[in-house]
Each structure stands twice: as C-alpha cells, then as structure tokens.
Amino acid sequence: MDKDLRLGVFLCDCGGTLSKVTDFSAIKAKLQKLSDVTYVGISHDLCLKRAQQAMQKDIKDKGINRVVVAACSPELHEKDFMNVVQSAGVNRHLLSMANIREQCFWAHPDKDKAAQKAMAQIGMAINRARFLEPVEQTQISVTKEVLIIGGGITGIQAAIELSNLNLKTTLVEKEAALGGKLNRFANLYPVQVSPEEVLATKLKQVAEGQNIYVLTSAELLDVSGEVGNFSARIKRGNGEFVRNFGAIIFATGYTTQFSSQIYGLELSNNIITQSQLEEMLKSSSEVKQIPKSVCFVTDISDEHSRVSPLSALRNALGIKEKFRGEVCVLCQNLKVDGAGLEKLYRDCRNKGVLFIKFDNSPRISKQDGKIKIEVEDVLMSGEQVTLPCDLLVLEETSVPPLDSKVLGSTLYMGLDAQGFYQENNVHLYPTASNREGIFFAGNCHADLDLMQALTDASNVALSAYQLLAQGKIAVEAEKVMVDPNKCRFCLTCIRACPHHAIQEAKVNHEKMVAQIADLACQGCGICAVVCPAKAIKPKDWSDEQILAEFELLGEYV
Amino acid sequence: MANESVLVIGGGVAGVSSALKLAEDGFQVYLVERGPIIGGQAALFCCKATEKCSQCSVCLVPEKILEVAANPQISVVVNSEVVGISGGIGDFKVDLLQKPGFVDPEKCIACGICTELCPSEPQKGIYLPFPETAPRTYIIDKNQCLRFKGAECNVCQDNCPAGAIDFEQKPKELEVSAVIVATGFEVFDAREKGLLGYGRYSNVLTGLDLERIFATGDSVTLPSSGKCPRNIAFIQCVGSRDEYIGNGYCSQVCCKYAMRFAKLLQYQSPEAKVTIFYIDIQTAGKGFGEFYKECKETIRFVRGIPVEVCELSPNELEVKYEDLTKGKIAKESYDLVVLSVGIAPRKDSWDLARVLGINLGDYGFFDTQDTLDSNRTNVNGIFLAGTCQGPRDIPESIAHGIQAASKVIQTLTARAI
Numbered sequence: 001m002d003k004d005l006r007l008g009v010f011l012c013d014c015g016g017t018l019s020k021v022t023d024f025s026a027i028k029a030k031l032q033k034l035s036d037v038t039y040v041g042i043s044h045d046l047c048l049k050r051a052q053q054a055m056q057k058d059i060k061d062k063g064i065n066r067v068v069v070a071a072c073s074p075e076l077h078e079k080d081f082m083n084v085v086q087s088a089g090v091n092r093h094l095l096s097m098a099n100i101r102e103q104c105f106w107a108h109p110d111k112d113k114a115a116q117k118a119m120a121q122i123g124m125a126i127n128r129a130r131f132l133e134p135v136e137q138t139q140i141s142v143t144k145e146v147l148i149i150g151g152g153i154t155g156i157q158a159a160i161e162l163s164n165l166n167l168k169t170t171l172v173e174k175e176a177a178l179g180g181k182l183n184r185f186a187n188l189y190p191v192q193v194s195p196e197e198v199l200a201t202k203l204k205q206v207a208e209g210q211n212i213y214v215l216t217s218a219e220l221l222d223v224s225g226e227v228g229n230f231s232a233r234i235k236r237g238n239g240e241f242v243r244n245f246g247a248i249i250f251a252t253g254y255t256t257q258f259s260s261q262i263y264g265l266e267l268s269n270n271i272i273t274q275s276q277l278e279e280m281l282k283s284s285s286e287v288k289q290i291p292k293s294v295c296f297v298t299d300i301s302d303e304h305s306r307v308s309p310l311s312a313l314r315n316a317l318g319i320k321e322k323f324r325g326e327v328c329v330l331c332q333n334l335k336v337d338g339a340g341l342e343k344l345y346r347d348c349r350n351k352g353v354l355f356i357k358f359d360n361s362p363r364i365s366k367q368d369g370k371i372k373i374e375v376e377d378v379l380m381s382g383e384q385v386t387l388p389c390d391l392l393v394l395e396e397t398s399v400p401p402l403d404s405k406v407l408g409s410t411l412y413m414g415l416d417a418q419g420f421y422q423e424n425n426v427h428l429y430p431t432a433s434n435r436e437g438i439f440f441a442g443n444c445h446a447d448l449d450l451m452q453a454l455t456d457a458s459n460v461a462l463s464a465y466q467l468l469a470q471g472k473i474a475v476e477a478e479k480v481m482v483d484p485n486k487c488r489f490c491l492t493c494i495r496a497c498p499h500h501a502i503q504e505a506k507v508n509h510e511k512m513v514a515q516i517a518d519l520a521c522q523g524c525g526i527c528a529v530v531c532p533a534k535a536i537k538p539k540d541w542s543d544e545q546i547l548a549e550f551e552l553l554g555e556y557v
Numbered sequence: 558m559a560n561e562s563v564l565v566i567g568g569g570v571a572g573v574s575s576a577l578k579l580a581e582d583g584f585q586v587y588l589v590e591r592g593p594i595i596g597g598q599a600a601l602f603c604c605k606a607t608e609k610c611s612q613c614s615v616c617l618v619p620e621k622i623l624e625v626a627a628n629p630q631i632s633v634v635v636n637s638e639v640v641g642i643s644g645g646i647g648d649f650k651v652d653l654l655q656k657p658g659f660v661d662p663e664k665c666i667a668c669g670i671c672t673e674l675c676p677s678e679p680q681k682g683i684y685l686p687f688p689e690t691a692p693r694t695y696i697i698d699k700n701q702c703l704r705f706k707g708a709e710c711n712v713c714q715d716n717c718p719a720g721a722i723d724f725e726q727k728p729k730e731l732e733v734s735a736v737i738v739a740t741g742f743e744v745f746d747a748r749e750k751g752l753l754g755y756g757r758y759s760n761v762l763t764g765l766d767l768e769r770i771f772a773t774g775d776s777v778t779l780p781s782s783g784k785c786p787r788n789i790a791f792i793q794c795v796g797s798r799d800e801y802i803g804n805g806y807c808s809q810v811c812c813k814y815a816m817r818f819a820k821l822l823q824y825q826s827p828e829a830k831v832t833i834f835y836i837d838i839q840t841a842g843k844g845f846g847e848f849y850k851e852c853k854e855t856i857r858f859v860r861g862i863p864v865e866v867c868e869l870s871p872n873e874l875e876v877k878y879e880d881l882t883k884g885k886i887a888k889e890s891y892d893l894v895v896l897s898v899g900i901a902p903r904k905d906s907w908d909l910a911r912v913l914g915i916n917l918g919d920y921g922f923f924d925t926q927d928t929l930d931s932n933r934t935n936v937n938g939i940f941l942a943g944t945c946q947g948p949r950d951i952p953e954s955i956a957h958g959i960q961a962a963s964k965v966i967q968t969l970t971a972r973a974i
Contacts, residue, residue, distance in 0.1 A: 015668035015718035045666045045719055076693070079627055164967040166974075191928050198929065304846025337809040337839035339931075339947050342798055343919075346805065357837075357860070378860060381884030416843065426843065427614045427952055447841055451931055452953070455960045462963035466581055 005036040007129060008064035009122065010055055012046035012071035018105050022115040030119065034126065038062055047077050052084045059088035066094050066129040070122045072101040091134035093540060098125040120556040127548040133539045135479045139472040140519055142228030144168065146464045147245040149220050149407075152180025153450070154442030155251035156202045157457035163209035165465045170213045170243070171206070172220055172234060174403070178203065180253055186281035189314040190340030191450055219403070223248065223411055226501070226520045227437025228473055246468040247437045249460050250421060252404035252444040254307065256396035262301050263394060265364060270371060271392045274311045281318050291391035293326035294319050295373055298395040299333065300361050305447045307398040309335040313344055315393070316353045328354040328387060330362055330375060338449040356385065364392065404444055412500040413438065421445040431460045435500050436520045439463055475518045479539050480528065486535035487513040493527035493536060502527060563965055564589060564651055564733040566639055566909070569597020570951055571943025572739030573621045574958030575965075580630035582966055587731050588625065589634045593658055593696040594686055596622050597741055599951055601687075603771035605817040607824035612844065613817055614951035619689035621955075626691035633662070633692050634729065642736070642913055646938025647972055651731045657724070662692030664721035669695075671713035671722065677701045683713050683722075694721075735938045735965045738923060739958060740909060742944040745796025745804070745901040753792065754866040755896055760874055761866060763795075763898045764811065767818050776825050779892055781871045785826050786893035790876050791815045792863055793835040797899035804920060808899030809948045812839040815897045816852045823855055832857040832891070834878060866894050900948040915939055922947050931957065932964045940964050 009031050013019040028040045039062045043051045046069065059067060067085050071077070074097045086092040098121040108114040146162055148155045151173030159169045177183065182195040191198075206212050218236040225231045230245045258273045265271055270291075272280070296312040312329050320327050329348075334355065336342045349355065362375035373387040400419045408415050414422035414434050421440045424432040430446070431439050440446075441460040442453040467473065482493075484507045493514050494502045501520035507513055516527070516536075528536040534543075563579050565572045568590030576586045588595065596618055605613040625631050634653065641652035660683070667685060672695065675681045682702030685695050703710040704724070714722040744765045747755035754761045759780040770777050779786050793815060797808040812835070819831040833856060840849045863878035873890050880887035902921035910917050915934040918924030923941050926933045931947075932940045942961035943954040 015666050015670060017668045017670055017718075047666050048664070048719070075623065161963065161967060165970055193928055304840045304842075304849070306841040309841075333837040333840065335839060335841050336798070336807040336837065337812070337841060338807075340806075342805055342807045346800070359860075378881050382882055426612065427617050428620075430952060430956060446843055451929075452956075454929060455931070455953075455956050458960040458963040459956055462578060462959060462966065465966075466578075 005066060005130060006038040006062070006064050007034075007036045007066045007068060007126060008039040008059055008062060009037060009041070009068045009070065009126065010046060010058075011040065011042045011122075012051075012069070013042060013044055014072065014101055015044050018101065021105050021111055022118065027115070027119065027122070031122065031126075034123075036130070037126070038064055046071050047080070052080065056084050056088045059085065059090060064088075065090055066096070066132060068096050068098065068122065068125045068129050070098040070100045070118070070125065073099045073103070091136070093135040094129070094132045096125040096129040096132060098122045116556070120553065123552045124549040127552045128545045131542060131544040131548050133542070135476045135539050137474055138477045138518075139474050140228055141472045142468050143230075143244045143246040144468050144471055145170065145245050146247050146249060146468070147220070147230070147232055147243075148172065148249045148251060150180070150251035150253055150442075150444070151175075151178040151214070151216065152251060152253045152442065153182055153198070153202065154253070154453045154457045155180075155249070156206060157454055158249055158251060158441055158461045159212045160202065160205045160209055161458055161461035162464060163211040165461065165469070166211065167465055167468060168211045168213070170215060170245070172218045173214070173216045174219050176217050178206070178214065178216065184275065184278055184282065185314075186278050187314055187318050188450060189317055190338075190344040220407060226503075226517045227435070227467070228519055230437065247439065247464040249439045249441055249464060250404070250407075250433075250444055251441045251457070251460075252401055252407075254398040254420075254443045255401045256307065257399045258394065258396045259301070263297075263364060265366070265394070267394075268366075270369070270390060271366070271394065273394055274308065274315065274396050277315055277319075277391075277393045278311070281315060281322060289390075290323050291319075291325060291389075293387075293389045294323075294328070294391045294393065295371075295387060295389040296327075296329045296393045296395075297331075297362060297364070297373075298329070299331045300395065301397055305398045306335055306338065306449055307443075307447070308395040310338070310341070310449065312393070312395070313341065313348060317344065317348050317351060320348070320351045320353055326354070326389075327352070328356060328389070330356050330358060330373070332358060339451050341449075356387075398443070398447075400444065411435070411438070431456055431463060434498055436522070437467065473519060477518055478516075479518070479523055480516055480521055480525065481537055481539070482514050482516060483535045483537070484511065484513045486533045488533050488535075489513055490532065492530050492532060496526050496530045498524070498526065561585070561734045561969060562587065562732070563735045563737065564639075564649070564731060565737045565739055565942075567597070567739035567741055567943075567945070568592075568595030568633065568635070569739060569741040569943060569954070570599045570618055570621060571741070571945075571949075571954040571958035571961075572597070572737065573625055574955045575737045575739060575942050575962040576631050577621065577624055577628065578959050578962035579965065580628050582962075584630065584966075586631045587634055587733065588631055589637050589639065589653060591636070591638050593635050594690045594692070594694070595625065595633055595635070596690070598744070599954075600689075601772060602768045605771070605814070605821050607820050611817045611820065611848070613814070617951060617955065622689050622691045626693055635662070635692065637729070639909065639912060646968070647734050649733050649736060649938065651733060651736070653729045653731060655729055658694075659697045659722060659724050660694050661721045661723060662694040664719045665692075665694040665717075666719050666721075667693050667695065668718065670716055670718060671695055674712050674716050675702075676710060676712060677703050697722075734969055735940065736913070737940045737942050737958075737961045737965060738909065738913065738915070738934070738945055739942040739961070740903055740906065740945045742900045742948070743903045745808075745898040747795055747896045747898050749802060750795055750896075752865045753795065753863070753896055754868065754874070754894070758866065758868040758874060758894075759871070760868075760892060761894045761896065763896045764814055764818065765898060767895060771821065777822060777893075779872065784872075786822070786829060787826075788830045788891045789819075789822060789832070789893045789895065790863075790874075790889075790891040791819060791831065791833040791895045791897055792866075792876075793833065793897045794862055795896040795898050796901060798836060804899065804901060806920060806948060807839065809839070809953075810950045811897040811899050813842075813845065813950070815895070816848065816856070818895065819856050820852065830857070831855070832859055832889075834859050834861060834863055834876075836860070836862060900944055903945070906945065913939055930964075932961045938968070 082092040145168040439460040441456040505515035562585035636658040916924040
C-alpha cells in the first residue's frame, strides 16, 4: 500500500435521475469523512467528453493518485475512465469502479436500502483502490516474419495475402511441390475453375510476391520462444536449421482414411475409395476399362464432415462428364449447405445422376467379381432397389494428418475429439489457438469448403499482420507476476496455464523459478489460484484487494 | 494507413466486424446504418441454450456492438442511406440521405428520463430498443410519438438533461477511400408460400417469430389460446432449395436453428412432442453431428416437405404431407406449426446495386468479380461482406466481414506503394 494515498471519488447521478432516488450530497458528505479521501465530486454525465475533461483536470489539480468512479456498469465506460486517468498522468490501473446504477438504484425499489447498498459498494471500491498497483506499459520488438506450415491452397493464399500486406513469409511444405489437395482433386465443383488453373494462378502470385520464401520437402520439428519471437527448428532433407518468426500459421489440412470394417468389404479393382477415384479421373487418358455404371455410397459411417458428401457430388458430375454411363449416389442426407452446392446437386440431376436416399444402410455383396447393391429407397416408399454396378466408390472419413497431431501436442496446442486443432474460442476467435501468436487456417481446425478455407486464409493473414506490422507489440508488463523468493518451482503453474505462457527461468544464476511471458499471458489468473506457495499475484486482482473489499462488506452484511 | 477512411454500408454483424478490424488498423470508419441503431437482424435473435449452450452464436452480437460503441475510430451514422457515389478507389465521394433521428448520440447519456416522462401510453414514443445498443441512444418511435401524431408534445426535449433531443437534424457527405457493402439479407416472407397458412392461421409461426418471442424472455404460447404448445411441427426449407420461387439455394442456417428451437421448446415443456419435416438435414460443422444424434432421441424427423397446412379449429392445425413409407398422402394434426424460413436477398439490393454500379448475381445476391474471391465486386474499391453476398450463419458472417476488411487493407496498401 502506498503511504501517501490521495483518493478521488467521482460520483455520477446519470443526468440527475439517481439524485431523485437518493441524496447524493449526503453520500458525498459521508465519503469526505473517510481517511485518505482527498476529493469527492458529483457529476451528471461522466460518460460525456465534457465531464471527462473536468474529471481529468480535477485529478491533476488535486494531486489524486487513486481514482474511484461510482456510476453505471464498468462494461459501458470503464475503458473511457481508464483513458481519463492515464491522460491525467496517473497509471490507468489505479482506477476502481462501483456500479451504483444497474447493480443498485435500478435494481432495488426500496430507496433507503438502495442508498445503504450504494454506500457499501462505493466503500468497497475505495478499500480496493487503496491496494491497487500500477501496471506499466512496455513495448516488445518482434520479428516481422510469419511461418506458414502447409502449402495447400489455404497456406498458399495466406502467404499471398501476407505478401500483399508487405510481410515476409516462409511457406513450409512437407511434400516436394506446393498445392496439397489441388494436386489430387480432379475438379473443384461448384467452383467452375479447374484445380490446375487455380494452382497455376496461385503459384504465379507466389513467385511474383517479393516476400514469400518457399521451402518444399521440409518439416517443422519444434518451436521454442513465444509470440513475436518464436524460434522454429525446421528440417529439410538431411539438414536442420533454426529461424525466428513473429507468428506461426498452421494450415496443415486433413487427410482421408478408409475403414473397411464399416462395409465389411475389401478394396479391389472395382471397389475403390473416393481418393482412388479422384486419381483415376485426374490421370485422364489411361483408363483401361471405362465403367458403365458407377455407384457412390456415403453417410454410412457416423462421420458428419463435408469432405465425403462433397467429394461424391463433385465426382458424380466429373464421371458423368468424362465417361457418361450410369452414375448413382446413395446417401442419407445430402449436404448442400455451402455456396453453390444446391446448384451443383441440380446440375448433377440434370445431367442424369441418380440420387437414392436411404434410412437403412444398403447391403453390398460381391459375387464372381460382380457387385450387387440392395437398398430401400425411402423416396419410393421404401421399395427395394437392386443396383448392379461396375465400379463402387466408398466414402472416406477426414482425419488430421499424423504429423499435425504430433506437432499439436509438442507445441501445447489443444486438439478436439477427432484430433483436429481446437480453436481458442470457436465463435469469437475461430482462427486463434490457445497460444498467442499461433493461428489455424483451413481444414486443420474446422470442416470447411474451399471458399470458407479462403476466408480463413484472409483472416489469419490479417491477424498476423495486425500483430506484427508495427515491428513491436505494446504489452502490460508483469500484470501477473511471480515472486522469485516464494516460488518453489513445483511446476504446478506451468502445467495449469492454458496458454503455455509460463516458462522456467534462472534467477541470480542459481535458483530455478517460474516466469510468466507478458506477451503470451492472457491474465486469466489460473496460475495464481493453483500456486501452493502463493507466489503468483495478478496485480488487478490481488488477495489484498479482494480481502480489503470483503472487510468492508462484513460491516454491512 | 493513417488518415484514410472507409465506408461500411450496413451495421449488421458482418459490417460491424469489418468496421472493427479496419479501425484496429488505424482507419477512420463510417458505419452507415439505415435504421436507428446498429446490430442488424442478429441483434434481435435469441439465445438458444437449454441446460447447455447450443452454440447459436447470437451472444457474439451485443459484444461486438459494445466494442463499436467504445471505438473512437468508428463513426456510426444511423438513419442514413447511400444515395449517390462518385470518384473511384482512394477517392470516393458518397452522398448520404440522412433521415432525422431526433436524438443526438453524441449527447444522449441514456439516463431514461425521456421514456419515463413520455406521455404516450401504453407503448412509449421514445425508448432504448434493447440493452446493448450502439450508439447508446434512445430512439423516437414515430408510430408512437405524440408529436408525429400531430400533438404539440415536447416533453422529452424539454426534460432531457443532456439536451440531446432535437427535432431538426440535417444530411451529410462523406469522402472515403473504399467501400464495404454489408447490407445483409431479408427473411423469406412465408406468406409467399400461401398453402402453408402463414398470416392466415394464428398458430402458424415462422422461425423469426420464435426468435422474437424467446428474445423478449417469454416462453412460447399458442397465439390462439395462450396455452403451452404440446404438439409442434417444424417445416424446413420454406423459401430455400426452391427453384420455383427463385430461391434455388440452401439457406445454411435453418436446419440448425430448427433443431435448436426444437430442443429449446422441449426444455421449456419436456412433454412437448416435436416433429421436423425435412428434405436433407444439414449436419456438417464441428460438433453438429453429435447434436443431431442427440436431437434424434427426442425429436421425430420426417422426410418430405408438407404441401398444405389447414386450420381445423382455432387450436388445431392439420398438416398434409406425403408419407414416404407408405407412398400415400397423410394428415396429422398439430397445435403449433413453425415454418423454418430462410435467407433471401434484400428486395432493395437492386437500388443499391444501381447507385454503386455493382452487379447482382444468382438469385439477387450481390455478385463477385472472381470466382475465388467472395469480396471483390466489379467496381475496384467496393467490397462485399456477409449475407448480402450469399447465405451465411453468424460466425461465417463475422469471418466474411473480417475478410472484406483484410481485402480493403491489402488493396489500399498496394496502392500506397
């Protein structure tokens, strides 16, 4: 606690509405009697510029060093008041607020009790203010370069957009060429551009972009450091090297997997998976035997991703266009909730693709090399339909690539139930990971179609740009701090931190202690709660502050 | 990028997301909204959580609105429409037609005196439309305000402690470097599907009606009797996947909201029976497959869209549909029918397209220049965000809004070099 406390209390009666309920001058008189209270002012409109300028002047003139505002909800104007306090030359964290409007006068009809509660609230805020501590702003310089893992369409697009924003990127791809799924897909329906064309345009943009450094046949092994200054260990061929990056974008995509147990069928020359079909369509000329009738089966596994149904729709049309013949798609619920998919579905039907919907899984048998499919067509009153087919295409499920799972766990990133990367907040920050400065884009974290993946690419590019463009990041230094004298280095906090913001450090060349990285810390306070030695203190919510509030509350309850 | 400004047309969730990202990058943003407050359609939707969150994302909207209200880089211009534009990228001149809103957001302190004193009863003529508004300003409802009914009332103006109410406000002109169009969508008008009875039978509601009812915190009751509904039917794809009415696309939101509402109705009264009539249930998306599985335990799913809804008595509706299992027409009675109306392009998109010189594409949504770029229009410097380009849910609209901001920043950065 500061020895020389000069508390200033600013009351707001909200345009006079609250003064009608209670006598503000009586509150003011009571407050003035409290120790250390240097100034008490009543305003009618503290939320407006004019009153805030007056408040700033009062803080300066009266030499106030702790500010208490009793007004409406901090949700509405706390940031404004912090700015006022700062502009008056006092640290912006030396502000404490009491919500006497929403939480008191608006909530309670009994005027006397409300007035009593308001006094308690203001008193608590004052007590808390006594123990407030300044939090200094500092700037940390960062490496203005972004590492992108995964050279599929999402990674390529993110690199191009970052290059448009004048930020350097390194694009790491484990295979020998960029492109990812663009190299495997035969078409990109409902997008009416061929994958070859898209790839050629994008590669041209990559080559033209001054700031893109492409590393193919390379892999990310490990990352140390924190946001702004990650150092990444990258393996290429037999060599290994370490480079520094300000931010990392994961665009590792997905891979497909076929499980034969679902069908009880083994793959053969006329029972193939969707990716095998894709290969067949892609390698155009050399098909020995043109299939006369092709059947797609999807929706049998419990998988609810877009990948398999979209692949069936795309390639049903692809086959029809290429080989003609009979094409039939068997599904439960056709997924059309994406841009242009309903139209694609209609195009397929117009071209003669037959869609059969089932509730009970179709029975597939193979006799003398011939495939027979029996299915109850629900749109035909459950009539039993028998379909002979030359080529059966079975669905695949989308799964995360093994190496992306391994990377996720080595970098302390969360994974979801299927092993894809888990976003920090699915709604609010859909491309942010639990670690500051590490982002996800595309199908490595969500079930997206091409256009959505491109949206993701733009969004991560912008996030990385806004993080690094200034070359430095403003940060509140030691808003949560570890007392090295109390720390016993039990590692509890390091294990508990959801953002991997706590690392080990050596003090005075001997003792190992936990150290919180200011840039990575989100100020959640979990470490302070779990620390058995009470060595960690969040400056805005220290034990002293909370106990001081409770002490006063005790007088009223 | 200092001193450059961008115009965002439309204060819905996509426009707000664009504005926030641009402001973060140092742009001066004019967020122009035709209504008296920002937030758009999603701000009027309800939370659909039962005992657990159903991830409808509606709660993101007030949060974004508060961020806009607190951001000094964003000037919110309400009650205004774009009526003219000249110049090009880097130097657009935009004419705004500003309808007077009568309450000055710069001065209003949201104290509530005006509502308290307003003599209009029972519905007040001036009020705060909902708790999280931006600008945080009371609005005058011309349908209720006595002054607009011809009376010489001046109570609110005389008593406003901040002097924020002024019945004589004037129009504006803006100079901006780029424009983002985020004018949103229109909910499909279910009356266009006359046989389903919306607007004729009191117990036929739309998904939007349910949003409004739950948003006011009420529980759903039958409009005819005030009783709790016991047997409810949802009809999917009303105004979506329907080439005959010109909407040959999937609205992408209805399956999810219908299932969330069905769960919510059963949460409200556990004995309520719910049937969902559908074409294909759209279950793609993280965690949604599990939600569908959960729904199947308590909700009956029937394949096929009913052809007609008839009113047998004020409290009984008959739904006529083809029973696919028997291949016959079946009739079932329900006490409440909810039509899952979809996303339709705004009917006035044509006017804005003409003013801005941008193209309309399939079904009346705004068109893009390049198939792989869902933001750029045929006019350099004018970009699209959100549902004015095609159907999207709330998180996707937010993402698309941010993408539009990203494209603006990239385009203006390239120009600066």
